Amino acid sequence: MGGTGTTGTTRRISRSTTAALAVTGLVTPLTLALGAAPAQAAPACTAGTGPYQKKVEKFLGRPVDGRQSTADCRAIKAFQTKHGITPNAGYAGSVTWGVMDLMTKQKAVGTNPNRDGRCPVNKGRVACVNLTLQLSWIQDGRTLVYGPVPVRTGRNGDETRTGAKKIYWRNIDHYSTLYNVPMPYAQFFDGGQAFHQASVSMWNPPGSRGCVNMTKTAAKKYWSLLRNGDDVHIWGRKPGT
Structure with missing residues (x-):
């Protein structure tokens, strides 16, 4: 979602700006990545084993055997649905692994x-x-x-x-x-x-x-x-x- 610059039309929406912002600590990518996936229509779970199956299984805390299971597929699909990765059919492909790899690298940065x-x-x-x-x-x-x-x-x-x-x-x-x-x-x-x-x-x-x-x-x-x-x-x- 990009901006329009100063030439774009601005709409004022009512918002209270008097509440003080709470002081927050470090917000880590891993914390933001967790949580239940939102409900939305999705393709049926795929039975296919993806090229990044083992890596995706490890990231999701699944048994790492490199073979797609119904439980694997559901876990992958939930992750895809949460982050808007399409098609969200539970396949361990390059886009899904790319997102997970980025999350891992972000977490490794820590506080420095x-x-x-x-x-x-x-x-x-x-x-x-x-x-x-x-x-x-x-x-x-x-x-x-x-x-x-x-x-x-x-x-x-x-x-x-x-x-x-x-x-x-x-x-x-x-x-x-x-x-x-x-x-x-x-x-x-x-x-x-x-x-x-x-x-x-x-x-x-x-x-x-x-x-x-x-x-x-x-x-x-x-x-x-x-x-x-x-x-x-x-x-x-x-x-x-």
Whole structure:
């Protein structure tokens, strides 16, 4: 879900902004990945054994034997349904394993997301976006202020642009007339590209239209911590682009 930039029509939606944002700890990708899959219509479970069967079984905590079972299929299908992976028929294919592999790499980052020094530490407060790991965080110098949190960035052909940016316009109730979708807590940093809340899984393929999608919790926290003129630094390359 991408932004429309300052030229798009903005719809104001009633929202109370007086409630104070609670201080939250580190939000890890694994925590966000857990939970029951939402109910939705789906294809019947496939009996086929996928090329990533053993890896997917291990990720899901299933017996690792490399052979598709009814229980395996149901577990894979639930994961696919939760994260909008289609077709969600329980097949252990490349897209499903790609999402799981990314989650594993995100979890491994822990509380030191800038260990490679790619996000500058000499600018004060910076919102950092690692496209390769699909992670974002806010730091002040070498101090981690918030995150890292999983994000959903631009798909192939609509890539989130890399480089040094600055937040230049904020709209808590922005509505994209280009894509006909709400963009709560929108903070624009490059043309129509912005941080904003999205209603889909952060691991939902193929990605946004260029914006940095976030969960409601993360988008609200970014809204409370960032201001116009704050630095944004984006690097890397989203898997699949």
